[in-house]
Amino acid sequence: MNSSSRRRRLTAAALTALAVATTATACGSGSGDADEAAGSGTYTVWDPYPQFDNSSAWAKLIDGCGTEADVKIKRTAFDTSDLANKALLAAQQGNSADVLIVDNPVVSTLAEAGVLTTTADNKLDTSAVDPNLLAAGQAGGKTYGTPIGANTLALYYNKAVLKKAGVDIASVKDWKSLTAALAKVKAAGKKGITFSAIGTEEGSFQFLPWFWGSGAKLTELDSAQGVSALSLWSDWLKEKYAPNSVLNNTQTTSWQEFATGDYAFAENGTWQLANADKAGFDYGVIPVPGASGGSAAAPTGGEFVTIPVQDQTGRYTTTQKLVSCLTNAQNLLETDTTLSYVAPTAEVQDKQVAADAKLKPWVDAVKAAKGRTSDDLGTKYPKISEQMWKAVQSALSGSTSPKDALTAAQSAAE
Known part of the structure; x- marks a missing residue:
């Protein structure tokens, strides 16, 4: 396919994503770099890990995979927010990277834009990947890539706070028992639970476990189940089991609240394990x-x-070798340890837990996890998510009831 035909394949959704981007500059390598790479045995890899320089284990792993494939690697790292837009622009210009590592919700946008090949095209074996994780990269019955690792959300708890309140963590099994535990913690003079309900994707990300945990579906935000989830959060604020600061909390500031030692619970992710x-x-x-x-x-x-x-x-034959190398069992174990990710395959997950027993609840959480663009939502998800976080903000601030907030959200999402 020539570059002009690729330009024509960029869809309205992809162009809209470009239009709303905060940064929509020309792609980093330039068409000259792509032509040079094609003729010099150099393959380009773009990733969202600017925190890792050329001396890092991650960079050395990529270079090692290049050596195995008998090619040189030119790696460029971008901020996550910039990478998708640069990938779309590169596709327009006909100089896409050979290997592109992107945040999983972005895959459907790039796939719909015609930027990505399928795993069937390139004979990538994804049979060992947990199906719920692979689903984040699937659209229209096709799979576009393979996960390098996963993180998700769970509840951290402070053992001393729960002990003082007389709460046995084994008793916390559902919403009713969790709310009862929060009541005991408050009565004991401590604080209940902190999370992020900010009016951004972070807020939707943190609300989704409760929304999905109610049995609700993203295609019907205002279902009785969805309303029950938002009511749960709203009631926690009314009872002062959760602080009003959750309305502005990012996941980082929410963690900082938990780190004071005053809270019984915090909803947060694997990336906080070191903290x-x-x-x-x-x-x-x-x-x-x-x-x-x-x-x-x-x-x-x-x-x-x-x-x-x-x-x-x-070029695809060599590119397939590079991707297979980056995602083989041994390299996944090293990479996911570096990134604080749970591996996408049971084989490597078992090795992670054997090396660090604290990862067991995270492996369980990842096995139950779900991609935001799953259920074939694809590029519909960002619009749904925006209405969801607006509803959360509206209900938790007391502006509207959970039911009215989600009714308005569903209407706007449609």
């Missing part, structure tokens, strides 16, 4: 409970390794 170990108090982790028990489906974070469409189709 948890530094907090100075004993903690534990349980999956977010479903309304009636069991583990709620929390949204998956983490990236997919994808192969963009290339003019020179002969």
Whole structure:
């Protein structure tokens, strides 16, 4: 496919994503770099890990995979917010990277835009990947890449706070028992639970375990189940089991509240494990409970390794080798340890838990997790999510009831 035909394949959804981007500059490599790479045995890899420089284990892993494939690697790291837009622009210009590692909700946008090849096209074996994680990279019955790892949300708890309140963590199995635990904690003079309900994607990300845990679906925001989830949060604020600061909390500031040692629970992710170990108090982790028990489906974070469409189709064979190397069992174990991710395959998950038993509840949470764009929502998800976080803000601030907030959200999402 020539570059002009690729330009025509960029869809309205993709162009809208470009238009609303805060940064929509020209892609980093430039068409000259792509032409040079094609003729010099150099393959380009774009990733969202600018925190890792060329001396890092991650950069050395990529270079090692290049050595195995007998090619040189030119790696460029972008901020996550910039990478999708630069990938779309690169596709317009006909100089896409050979390997593109992107946040999983972005995969459907790039796939719909015609930027990505499918795993069937490039014979990538995804059979060992947990189906619920792979679903984040699927659209229209096709799979576009493979996950490099996953993170998700669960509940951290402060053992000393619960002990003082007379709460046995084993009793917390559903919403009713969790709310009862929060009441005991408040009565004991401590604080209940902190989370992020900010009016951004972070707020939707944190609300989704409760929304899905109620049995609600994103295609019907105002269902009785969805209303029950928003009512749960709203009631917690009314009873002062959760602070009003959740309306402005990011996941970072929410964690800082928990780190004071005053809170019984905090909803947060695997990326806080290192901070948890530094907090100075004993903690534990349980999956977010479903309304009636069991583990709620929390949204998956983490990236997919994808192969963009290339003019020179002969490059795909080598690119496939690079992706297979980056995602083989041994390299996944090293990478996911570095990134604080749970691996996407049971084989590597078992090795992670054997090496660090504290990861067991996180593996359980990831196994129950769900992609935000799953259920074939694809590029519909961002619009739904925006209406969801607006409803959460409206209900928690007391502006409207949970039912009215979600009714308005559903109407706007349609």
